[in-house]
Amino acid sequence: MAFDLEAGLQGKSVLLTGATGGIGREVALAFGSVGARVAAVDIDADRVTALVDEMEGGPHLALPYDVRPVAGHTALVEQVIDAFGTLDILVQTAAVLVRRPSVFEVSEDDWDFQHDINLKASFFLAQAAARCMRDQGTGGRIINFTSQGWQSGGYGGSVAYAATKGGIVSMTRGLARSLAPDKITVNAVSPGAVDTAMMRSGMDDAAMAGVAAQIPLGHLAKPSQLAGTVLFLGSDHADYITGATINISGGWLMY
Ligand SMILES: NC(=O)c1ccc[n+]([C@@H]2O[C@H](COP(=O)([O-])OP(=O)(O)OC[C@H]3O[C@@H](n4cnc5c(N)ncnc54)[C@H](O)[C@@H]3O)[C@@H](O)[C@H]2O)c1
Structure with a gap:
């Protein structure tokens, strides 16, 4: 059987958050291509x-x-339906990371800011998208972004961020189980270290080199190295995968 690289993606309708971010941009360009x-x-x-x-x-x-x-999430989804007719794939890359020098310097505002964007908005946008996917009767794909921090728990002042990303993994599993009867799969992509503005925030060159030294493949990921997995999860090739967290960390973490 010929291997179909498009794998059902042509003509699909994708709602992508964080679209102009380092990874989001590559995901957008890849879906367009x-x-x-x-x-x-x-x-x-x-x-x-x-x-x-x-x-x-x-x-x-x-x-x-x-x-x-x-x-506003329902109205956001409705704008996609008005423009494209359906919503087939939701990809949520939008997130913020607030690094503090230590746990003791994490404020309530830091906690709320990261949880509101990374976790709360991801849940409610998934809910709005899933409602639409259920009603259109054709199923759908939800692809969330977690981080290696879900597994490690983060370091010092990034524990609050890591907690949002742990929440993404739990939420992904729960939504996968809950939405399976409606033929909606829900998976998470878990980058290790990717060379983007988020990764570089608060890190000097020495700190970046220190991270690279811990990665068996020897370097941070380019943002484009995340896009293929997102396309795969949106494609026909992944139609029996749900509740998974795909580790893309160059071997930094192995699970
Ligand atoms: N870069 C890494 O090393 C790394 C590692 C692990 C996980 N991740 C995850 O990958 C995803 C993409 O990260 P990135 O490195 O491309 O980050 P990035 O900072 O380059 O991009 C994030 C994008 O989200 C957008 N965004 C932030 N708040 C928003 C809001 N309230 N509403 C709408 N958009 C908002 C930003 O404007 C930005 O364009 C994130 O979920 C991040 O947590 C990244």
Whole structure:
């Protein structure tokens, strides 16, 4: 049997958060290149529009939006349906990381900021998307982003971030079980260290080299090295995978 690289992705409708981030951007470009249509969500309107203008295929949709007001999530999904007719795949990369020097310097605001974006918004947008996927009767894919921190627990001042990412793994498993009868699969991608603005925040070159030295493959991931796994999870090749957390860490963690 010929191996179909598009694997059902052509013409699929994708809602992608964090679309102009390091990893999100590569995911958007990759979906565009296989003929999917992408509704790109991120905070900065100019950046979202520039991304959509750059993408192959389409037409795509620029949706500047801060994911925190969860009351707006249903309307966000409706805009995708109005533009594309269906919603087939939700990919949630939007997240923030606040690194503090130690656990003792993590404030309540730090906790709420990271939980509101990384975990709370991810749950409610998944809920809004799943409602739509259930009602359209064709199933769907939800792909969440966790982090190696879900497993390690983070370090010092990044424990609050790690807790949001632990929540993503638990939530992914619970949603996978709950939504399976509606033919909606839910999986998580778990990057190790990826060379993006988030990874570099608060890290100097020596700290970055220290991270690279712990990785068996010897270097941080390029953001594009995450995109293929997201496409795979959205494709026909992954139609029997649900509740999984895919470790993409160059061997930094092994599980
Ligand atoms: N870079 C890494 O090493 C690494 C490691 C583990 C996990 N991750 C995860 O991968 C995902 C992508 O990370 P990245 O490295 O590309 O980060 P990034 O900072 O480059 O991109 C994150 C994007 O999310 C957007 N965003 C933040 N808050 C938002 C909000 N309230 N509403 C809408 N958009 C918002 C940002 O504007 C940004 O474009 C994240 O979930 C992150 O936790 C990254």
